[in-house]
Amino acid sequence: MTAWEAEADLVVVGSGVAGLTAALDAAEAGLRVVVVTKDAADAGSTRWAQGGVAVVVGDVPGDSVEAHVADTLAAGGGLSDAGAVAEIIAEGPAAVARLRARGADFDPGPGGRLARTREGGHSAFRVVHAGGDATGAEIERALVTATTDRRLPLLTGHVAVDALRDERGAVSGLAVLDDAGRPGVLRAPAVLLATGGYGQLYASTTNPETATGDGIALALRAGATAADLEFVQFHPTVLYTEDLLAGSSNRRAPAVGRRPLVTEAVRGEGAVLLDRAGRRFMTAVHPLADLAPRDVVAAAITRTLADTGADCVHLDARGIEGFPQRFPTVYAACRAAGIDPVREPIPVTPAAHYACGGVVTDRHGRTGVPGLYAAGEVARTGLHGANRLASNSLLEGLVVGARVAHAVAADRCVPRPATAEVLAPSPAVALAPRPVVQRAMTGAAGIGRDAAGLAAASDVVEAHTALGVPVDRAGVEDAALTLLAQAVLAAAGTRTETRGCHVRTDFPERDDVWQRQSLVVALDPDGRPVVRDETAAVGAA
Template identity: 80%
Template sequence: MSWDAQADLIVVGSGVAGLTAALDAAELGLRVVVVTKDAVDAGSTRWAQGGVAVVVGDIAGDTVDAHVADTLEAGGGLCDAAAVASILADGPGAVARLRARGARFDPGADGRLARTREGGHSAFRVVHAGGDATGAEVERALVTAATDRRLPLLTDHVAVDVLRDQSGAVAGLSVLDGSGRPGVLAAPAVLLATGGYGQLYASTTNPSTATGDGIALALRAGVAAADLEFVQFHPTVLYDGPATGRRPLVTEAVRGEGAVLLDRAGRRFMTDVHPLADLAPRDVVAAAITRTLAATGAECVYLDARALDGFAQRFPTVFAACRAAGIDPVREPIPVTPAAHYACGGVVTDLTGRTAVSGLYAAGEVARTGLHGANRLASNSLLEGLVLGSRAARAVATDLVGRDRQGPGPVGSPTLAVAPRGVVQRAMSAAAGIGRDAAGLAAASDIIEAAAVPRAVTDRAGVEDAALTVLAQAVLAVAGSRTESRGCHVRTDFPDRDDRWQRASSVVVLDAAGRPVVRTDALVGAA
C-alpha cells in the first residue's frame, strides 16, 4: 500500500464536473489530486456534440425563466423546481469562467455566440463549439488548464472504495493501478465525478469508461441513489447494422436546424405525436421511434437533413461518421435508432454536491440534484457539470475548515458480486430499455442474480463489472417498483402516468449483504 497524506481533495473522474471542481479547488488553495482510470480525456465529456444550454441575456425574448419552464416540462413532474432555478441561474457565470479558461465557442454572424435549438427548448439557446464538437472543446480547455496549473493527474488508476475513519467521515480512497497493484490515497474529501452507466446496455453513445463506478462507490459508502430507472435513450444514433458498444451520435441539433424524421415509407411520423414534432423532448421522440420500428418491422428510421445548407461544415463530426459508414447525408437520409445515452438519476446530493456522508461529494452525471427529473432537457448536462463542479469545490473548502483529519481504517480487497458484462448487457437491453414490463424486468433480475458470483476485485475489469452488476440490480428493482410510465421510464403494462408517483423518487440503498433495496420517498423539493 502507498499513502499520500498531502491531499485535501481527491477528485475521481476527469470530465467537465471533475476538472472544473479540481481547478476551482486549487484556486481556493486546496491540495488536489485527480484520479482517473483511463487517459485524462477518455470520459463522456468529449463525446457531447450539441452544446451547452444557457441564457446569457443577449437573445431577445429568451429568459432564464423560460429555460426553467422548458426543463420542468421535459422532467415529467419529477424535477426539483428550486434546484432547476438555482442551477440554470448560475449558467451564464459558469460559461463565462469556462471561456476564461480558454474554451472557444462558435461565433455567430453578428459577433455574438452562435446558437442552435434542440428538442424540448422553446428558443435557440444552445451555444456550441466546433460545429458539433462542443464536448471535445470543453474537455480540451479544461485539460489544458489543469496541465498548465500542474494539477496532479493520476491516470490509469481505478477507484475501488471510499475509505472512512472511525467517525464515519471520509478519510481517503483505495485504488488499483493498471497492473492491479493496490494503493491508498489519504484525504478528508472525495468528489465523485465519474459520469453515468451507459455500458449497462449493449448499444450506447457512452464510451467504455461509463460503467457506473461512482454510484457503486457511493452506495457502498452508505449514500442513497435516486431516479436510477430514468435512463435516457438518445433518439438518433447512426445505424449501420446490428452492433454493440459505443455508437456514433447524430446530435439533436441536426433536428434543431431543420432535419426531420421519416419512417421506412418516407412519412413524417412525429407530427402526429407531439406539438413540437421532431423537436419534442428526447423521451417522447425515442419512444415514438421505438413504436414506429415495432409497427413497421424496420430496423431503423431515417433522419432527412438534405435540406440543410452547409451540413459538413455545421456538423463535421456527424458528417465524418456518416461518410465512414458509407452514407452521404447531403444526398440521402441518415439511418438512425435510439441508444442508451444519459443517466437522469444518481447519487443523492444537495445543490452544493454534498452527500449524506461527511467528506463525500458528487457532481455531474453521477449525481442526482433534481435538475433532470424523469427526463433530461437536451444540453443541460454540460451546464450542470460546470455549475456543480464549481459549487462542490467551494463546499469542500468550507467544510474542511477546522475539521480533524484521521487516517482510514483497515483496507483490503473488497468481495463484491460480479456478473459477466455480456450477461448484464444482454439482460438489460432486452428488458430495461424503451418499453418495460414486470415479467421482463423480473426475468432479467433472475438472470443477473444467477450469474453474479461474489469474488475479490483485483483489477479494473473486476471493479467495473461489479459496478455494472449492482447498478443493473438497482435499475431493475426501481423500474419494477414504479408502476407507471413517466419520462424515460416507459412501462408497457402501466402505460399511463399515475399522479400517485408525481412527487415520488425511487430511492436505492444497499442492505447489509450489499444488495439494492428500494424505498419510495418524496425527496425534499420534489415538484
C-alpha cells in the same frame, strides 16, 4: 497492503467537465487537489458531447432564464427539484464565462454574439456550441490544458475502488488500483465523484467504455443513497449500422458498443424523422414534432419500428445548407459508414445515452456521507427529474463542479472530532459477467419495460452472480455494472407507471400518485441494492 500512499485536501475522481471544473476552482481556493482517472485524461463522456451548452446569456430576443427553467421542468416530468433547476440555470452564464476565460472557444455568431442552435424540448435557440458539433471535445481540451498549465496532479490509469472511512463513517481517503492491479491509497478528507453514468449497462450506447457506473457503486458501498436510477435516457438518433456476424459471409446484426451520435441539433437546424415509407411521423405525436423532448421522440421511434417491422428510421437532413461544415463530426461518422447525409437520409435508432438519476446530493454536491461529494452525470441534484432536457448536462457539470469546490472549502472550516484508525471496506462484492448483464438489461430495461421482463432479467443476473474480489479495472467495472443492473431493475420494477424516459408497457399511463416521488436506493446489510420506503429529499439547499 498498499503499494503507495499520498495525501491531499480533495481527491477528484474523473476528468470530465464537472471534475476538472471542481479541481481548478478548488486549487484556486488554495486546496491541495489530486485528480484520478482510470483511463486517459480525455477518455470520459465529456468529449463525446456534440450539441452544446444550454444557457441564457440575454442576447436572444424573447428568451429568458425563466423560459429555460420552464422547459427544464416540462422535460423533467414532475420529478425535477424546482429550486435546484432555478439555481443551476441562473448560474449558467457565469459558468460559461469562466469556461471561456479558461480557453474554451465557442462558435461565433453574427454581431459578435455566440452562435446558437435549438434542440428538443427547448422553446428558443439558446444552445451555444463549439466546432460545429464538437462542443464536448473543445470543453475537454480547454479544461485539460488549464489543468496541465496549473500543474495539478493528474493520476491517469488508476481506477477508484472504494472510499475509505473513519469510525464515524466520514470519508478519510480513496483506495485505487493502477493498470497493473497494484493498490494505492490517497488520504484526504474529501472525495468528489465525477465519474459519469452507466451507459455500458446496455449493448448499444453513445457512452465510451469508461461509463460503467463506478461512482454510483462506490457511493452506495460507502453508505450514500441514489435516486431516479430507473430513468435512463435513450438518445433518439444514433447512427444505425450493422456488423457482420462471426462465422458468416452475409448475415448481419445491429452494431453494438459505443455508437456514433447524431446530435439533436441536426433536428434543431431543420432535419425531420421519416418512417420506412418516407412519411413524417412526429407531427402526429407532439406539438413540437421532431423537436419534442428526447423521451417522447425515442418512444415514438421505438413504436414506429415495432409497427413497421423496420430496423431503423431515417433522419432527413438534406435541406440543411452546409451540413459538412455545420456538423463535421456527424458528417465524418456518416461517411465512414458509407452514408452521404447531403444526398440521402441518415439511418438512426435510439441507444442508451444518459443517466438522469444518480447519487443523491444537495445543490452543492454533498452526499449523505460526510466528505463524499458527487457532480455531473453520476449525481442526482434534482435538475433532470424523469428526463434530461437536451444540453443541460454540460451546464450542470460546469455549475455544480464549481459549487462543489466552494462546498469543500467551506466544509474544511468545520472541525471534525478526532477519530480512530481508518476502517477498510469489505473487498468481496457481487460480480456477474458483463455480456450477461448487458444482454439482460438491453432485452428488459430499455425503452418499454414490463414486470415479467424486469423480473426475468433480475433472475438472469442473479443466477450468474458470485462474490469475488476485483483485482483490476475490469473487475471493478464488472462489479459496478452488476450492482447498477440490480439497482436499476429494482427501481424500474417498483415504479408502476410511465413517466419521462421510464416507459412501462404494462402501466402505459402517467400516474400522479407518483408525482414528485423519487425512488431511493441503498444497500442492505448484505450489500444488495434495495428500494427504500422513502423518497429522496426535494428542495435541499
